[in-house]
Amino acid sequence: MVFYIVLWSMMAIYSFFDLTDLKYNLKKNLIFWGAILCTFLGGIRDKVGTDWEQYYYFFMGYNTYNEFFNGVYPYEYGYLWLNYLIKIITDQYNIFLLIFTGIICFFKYKLIVKLAPLPLIVFLLNFSYYKGDIFSVRQSLAISIIVFSLIYIVKKDLWKFLIIVLIATFFHRTSIIFLPAYWIYHKSFSTKNIVLLIGISILIGNSGLIEYIVNIFLGIDATVINKLAGYMENSGEGYEVVGYIGIFLAILKKIFFIFIFTVVKSKLSEKYFCYNGLYNFFCFSCFIYFLFLFSIPEVSLRIIVYYNFFEIFLLSMLIGYFNNNILRIITWLILVLYSGIYFYYALNRYYELYVPYNSIFSL
Structure with a gap:
């Protein structure tokens, strides 16, 4: 655990420089080397992290095109191609991990240095929320591609945005949920409408209506869909583990954040050009979360992650609300x-899978 504390502490110290007059290029360099470190740690890890065995044996157990693409694993074509192409070059799984983690860190690095007004604080929050992407899985790659598309949403470049979302779906099919993001970002919602929509989602989510609709149109119980989602991912990070x-x-937390982000909205939307759009993303994620949480929580948690990412941008912007240095x-x-606290909780949910950190150099 000491290893993780040291890593996190380093990122926390870095983040303080966002409160200083440190030149932006130097901040970019700090983030760059932080991303390189995370990539390296993700590449050399050994038998550590969730779903290690599943992805390890998939890469090591197959060699030919037919084995990869006609096997028993229900993975998307993008992930299959990535495994297959790297396997042609090398049979070293850690090389695959290095490339895989590097791609994720690259997309997030480009987004953060391009659009984050306080990039070092965003980098710290990303490290805490996603464990530095050191233990990435398929959806981690899809998330990194999806969040990168924000650059083209801001530029109002619809076609490039659609292409990036399409690419992301080749690594995780749930990425398709981000398609409305282009219009959600540029839409203007009143506080009254936001509160109304959130309230409606909570009422419908608790009414049992979602389960009833699923039952009528699909002919199966909503709990089956929930279990099926977890089974299709073969993932240990399920609703049951989180607990009630x-x-x-x-x-x-979500209700509190909605309140805080709404209170500061008028000032921060004038100071930061992307605040309104990211605020819309967060509210939309809350709407989906409350709508499906009590019927198909596994599905709910998986589809909101693409919008939830931008919570770390909104949190960092809270500092800009104040002019007083204290x-x-x-x-x-x-x-x-x-x-x-978030980082500690994230590690402790699966303590035995993360602690200690083992690498290919471990004795």
């Missing part, structure tokens, strides 16, 4: 504390 207490705390530092300290 975790779900309750997540609901409280208040800015206090806000930064709160964000650092929150990110540390």
Whole structure:
């Protein structure tokens, strides 16, 4: 655990420089080397992280085109091609991990240095939320491609946005849920409408209507869909592990964040050109979350991750709400504390799978 504490502490120290007059190019360099470090750690890991065996044996067990593309694993074609092409070059799984993690860190690095007003704080929050992408899986790659598309949403380049979303679906089919993002970002919603939509989603989500609709149109119980989603992913990170207490705390967190982001919206939307659009993303993710949480939570949690990512941008912008340096530092300290708690919780959910960190160089 000491290894992770040292890593996180380094990122936390980096983030303080966002409160200083450090030149942006130097901040970019810090993020670049931080991304290189995460890529390296993701590449040399050994028997550590969720779903290790599943992905390891998939890569090592197959060699030919037919084996990869006609096997028993229900993976998307993009991921199959990536495995197959790297396997042609080398049978070293850690080379695959190095390339795989590198692609993820590249897309996130490009997005953060391009659009984040406080990039080092966003980098810290990304490290805390996603464990630095060191233990990435298929959906991690899809997320990194999807969030990169924000650059083209901002530029109002619809075709490039659609192409990137299409590419992401070749690595995880749930990426298709991000298609409405282009229009959601540029839409203007009043606070009244946001509150109304969130309220409606909570009422419908608790009414049992979603389960009823699923039953009528698909002829199967909603709980079956929920289990099927987990089975199709072969993933250990399911709803049951989070538990009802975790779900309750997540609901409280989302309601609290909606309140905070709404209170500061008028000022921050003037200061940061992308605040309104990212605020819309967060509210939309809450709408989906509350709508499906009590009927098909596994599906709900998987489809909102693409919109949820931008929560870290909104959190970093809270510092910009204050002009007083003392208040800015206090806000930064709160964000650092929150990110540390989040990181600790993320590791402890699957403690035995993350701790200790093992690498190919471990004795």
